[in-house]
Amino acid sequence: MAKVKEAKKQSKHLERFHYTIDQAIEKPFNWKQMWRLLQFLKPYSKTYLPGAIIAMVIATAVRLAIPILIGKVAVDIAIARSDTNLLVYLVIGIAILYMISFIANRFRIKWVNILGQNVIYDLRQKLFSHVQRLSHRFFDTRSAGSILVRILNDINSLQELFTNGIINLLMDILMLSGIIIILFIMSPPLALAVVIVIPLMFIISTTLRRKIRRSWQMVRLQQSRMNSHLNEGLQGMRITQSFSQEKENAEFFDGVNSGYFNSFRDAAKKSAFFRPLVDICDAAGTIILIAFGSYLILNGTIELGTFISFAFFLGMFWEPISRLGQMYNQLLMAMASSERIFEFLDEQPNVAEKENAYEIKKMDGKIEFDEVEFAYNADRLALKKISLDIQAGQTIALVGHTGSGKSTIANLISRFYDPTSGAVKVDGHDLRDVTLDSLRQRISVVLQDTFIFSGTIMENIRFGRPDATDEEVKEAAKVVGADSFISRLANDYETEVEERGNILSAGERQLLSFARALLANPSIIILDEATASIDTESEVKIQKALKRLLKGRTSIIIAHRLSTIREADCIYVLEQGKVLEYGSHQELMQQHGKYYDLVKSQFTMLDAI
Incomplete structure (x- = not known):
């Protein structure tokens, strides 16, 4: 059954490829190009x-x-x-x-x-x-x-x-x-x-002419398909092995590989x-x-x-x-x-700088969402008339079920996307009016799945600020508590971490990302599920690092683990792109609303365990 499904999937892919090629073949030789x-x-x-x-x-x-x-x-x-x-x-x-x-x-x-x-x-x-x-x-x-x-x-x-x-x-x-x-x-x-x-x-x-051109376009499309599958297969190798799907994966790759082989042979035959x-x-x-x-x-x-x-x-x-x-x-x-x-x-950024965009010389970190709406797809709004007023130096938390709009708010603050309507402002500046570099250089984002580049520990921490000295890198690592595990490594800060930091634990990778964020000295820091995959013992170290990292900065924390956000100045509870309620932990618990139910259900599950 699985092979039949894969065959049907390949057939659909090829139908789309042929349709794309047929459209391209009808065009005359593009001398302008x-x-x-x-x-x-x-x-x-x-x-x-x-x-x-x-x-x-x-x-x-x-x-x-x-x-x-x-x-x-x-x-x-x-x-x-x-x-x-x-x-x-x-x-x-x-x-x-x-x-x-x-x-x-x-x-x-x-x-x-x-x-x-x-x-x-x-x-x-x-x-x-x-x-x-x-x-x-x-x-x-x-x-x-x-x-x-x-x-x-x-x-x-x-x-x-x-x-x-x-x-x-x-x-x-x-x-x-x-x-x-x-x-x-x-x-x-x-x-x-x-x-x-x-x-x-x-x-x-x-x-x-037409047959040869069509053949070489097919080669490129088949090659793209094979590379895409290879990239996906290698990145998901642990999942493939966990479910013992090596044989199925190899059979699918054999189909993709055969498609490339046959298309190249056909193109070479016609060219010859x-x-x-x-x-x-x-x-x-x-x-x-x-x-x-x-x-x-x-x-x-x-x-x-x-x-x-x-x-x-x-x-x-x-x-x-x-x-x-x-x-x-x-x-x-x-x-x-x-x-x-x-x-x-020819692809133009959806988020483009205006010709008269200006630099933010100094950022305090006051964030304002003014009736913001946003949609990834035209038929579904991710945010609906969101209004937020975050003061400089505040720590706010965003909670809610998956798909409620938490990460979307974080993406809009970094201006990875522009709002469909309304405005996002920092220190009174509409983000659409400022240069991207001057904005993002003052914002650090720490994700749940921390990306560690191939290279040394020193190079990874310095990534956000390439001109930092070795002493500044080490000081940032000490502040967030990463120096203790780095000093135990074979070559200290010059240790090669390999692709995606495979030699480090999840907690160690997260501490490195905190050191990287701290060294960049941002005015605004966004933690998107930054402690979600950390064990309890590592979380204690992470929480200590967070206190040092967030001190004096406007901080937005996105978390499902509600124990990590109790000390936030304000907690916003989101559902289906709307703010249901907001306030401090104590205020929200007294309201017995959605936040109260989330906390209660989470601790009930912990008690059951």
Whole structure:
């Protein structure tokens, strides 16, 4: 049954992929998008790019000159007249030309590789920086795996285009143009006979365009799907093993992996058809040259040297034709990837700064919610006409069932989202009027699932304030009580904590997050279920750390464990996006309302245990 469900799920995914691709295929080749992609070459338009173009022109000119020297000069003049001196000069001259071509090609390859790597670096840096500035709503609707594919794989697929493709395209166009012009100058009838196969090749190749483009877009989509599943599978490995679902998970991955394998094989198969097509045209052109060229020689219309030059040029002719076919495939791959890259680059933050936004120079921490409404989805309000008045330095607590709006209030204070209506103000400033950096630099958020970065203990605490000294980092750790366990680690503050802090306990990770928040010296601190996953023994240490951390700061505590918020100045009880009641712990207990029921039910459960 599970396999059937997974198969149906995969089928639905593929239906959506095919629908997306079909829409993309109907669009013509996006030259505007290609031009936009080429704008990333601008910073190098006065350095590596002109150097590579000059080297390419020199190498191409040399290659075009050599067949003429061999056919017209060596055969028709030197050999025909038995001029050995001229032959010697020609051999030396051609050797020098080959050396010049070698040097020019060496610099061309060097400069285009430097150019390409710089462009890829700039593009990836720009995309990552842009994604970092996008709003939380963007990440709510996309998996980490699909974002990784855009930043890594899609940009990598442009590498060949920028390192070789663009210069090779110019070189091949120049080479083809030069060959065609020379052939028609040497013998228009023979040239016309030889190049007559080009329109046929063009007609056949253009019929493959839609299929090839569709195939490479499918590869990108399947790759995105596989990366997304891999990311999810690795992060949820403990859950998978806990429920012994390794086999089911492997079977599902096998389906995703097979989808990517088959799509890539299909795209490669269609792309590979270009080379045999070129070979057929090459064979046809050679047959025409031998047959018609021999006839023209016997007729006295052309000389033997012209025929030999034609043979050289014909061999050179199909090489750029073949590369142009491959280049077209590269362009199709680049279009498939650039569409996805520019989709992200064109994404605008839902929470955007105004052009005239100003910085908050100093923050006391007074927070005001003025008739605030907010909806994650248009059909359901998360907050309904919420009004709060939190004084600077106060500690307030938000309690209520899951989905009551507690975390939404915290997100609005940090301006991860903007209210649908109403206003959120800090020290009288509407948050929509101030810069994001100046706001968030004065707010620290500590979450239930503390994120610890790969690196040392020192680097993790310093994350919120990179310019802090080692002494300031250690002092922050001592204040929140983290120094005691850090000093027991193998390398003290230089201990590597590995990915997500796996070598630390939940309580130790939380103490690190408190030290990180304290070092940032915020005016407002938000604790979102910060003690929910801590054991009772660790909670005692955490509560001591909290007293030091919250002292003199406006604090918003979100907690299900009501014992942690008794000392709050004001407790707001939320339900379905509304404030039901508020007051101190004693005041709310005397009212015998919702808060009283929550406390009573929680302690009843503890007594039962």
